[in-house]
């Protein structure tokens with residue numbers, strides 16, 4: 001049944017394809033990006049989202065750790081990196097990372113998300129020991145770590161092929177790869193915003209290699225800088241093609257460019273409408289990617305709630321400490337308690353489901369390593385107390 005207002009939309013032919021489950025073409029995708037009919041695009045995406053996931057919306061209890069912001073590159077869109085002796089440069093010891101992880105485990109987290117800059121002098125052992133020591137805290141803890149460019153860097157540092165690098169990291173405890181670093185694949189854009197970074201082919205090859213080893217990863221697209229709709233279509237097409245080949249992506253996450261403190265600070269960044277439209281188009285075009293994530297830390301929990309009606313089925317997690325977007329001027333909190341995630345999802349009319357890193361529902365809380373977890377309500381209460389304290393200390397909440 002097509003609503004009368006949608007029958008009058010310029011996009012009604014795409015709606016017919018969506019209803020029949022016909023794959024959208026690149027031309028369809030371009031028309032969607034060129035259209036400002038957000039109600040129609042959101043409606044269509046919501047239809048697909050509910051067909052696939054019903055009323056469920058996922059979240060995860062996780063903690064981010066950015067081990068260092070010292071980087072040998074200088075991507076123009078990045079506010080996170082520092083040179084070694086520059087003010088604001090930092091690096092965590094493995095002991096510091098383990099302490100952060102141990103504290104977070106007491107709150108019931110199931111995942112640690114680890115990325116950092118391309119450090120000029122950390123040795124191979126730093127990365128492998130980091131994974132091993134974190135995994136020792138609890139073998140069930142999922143370590144989602146490293147972008148494709150970090151893998152290439154580690155391959156160079158460790159004098160190993162990409163396959164050998166990934167195999168060694170997996171043996172040390174790597175659970176899945178993060179999707180960062182994809183930015184916009186098209187070389188016209190890459191040479192403006194990240195000319196020294198890996199090429200699209202290299203990014204895709206790292207993920208292809210990991211998927212062929214049985215690994216899973218997420219994929220991303222950085223929006224709201226110098227890219228045009230054609231570049232976004234090209235980017236999504238390459239992701240869809242790799243997913244057709246390997247099936248290894250668990251989720252797609254559009255990342256909003258934050259201009260403050262970058263060399264591209266004169267650009268406005270994406271609007272809320274653009275973010276919603278991109279999430280919705282991803283749901284429609286990436287028909288082979290199960291999950292579309294609204295990463296609340298970069299768009300705010302309020303817009304993430306709205307996104308749950310625009311094709312999104314996941315709003316990420318508790319996060320706890322985020323540096324990459326906050327060094328670029330993000331004003332969102334750096335953490336959110338579990339009960340606020342649950343409330344945000346319920347207020348948006350969805351049914352919250354806590355997931356693990358591979359989108360399996362977490363039906364029981366972790367055991368011995370999480371001694372605070374006598375029950376769900378206890379975890380919710382204790383995490384609330386600790387988060388509130390940390391938030392006040394950091395001035396973020």
Ligand code: SF4
Nearest residue numbers: 071073075078081117
């Ligand atoms: S985006 Fe990554 S690789 Fe580029 S400068 Fe920032 S930290 Fe370094």
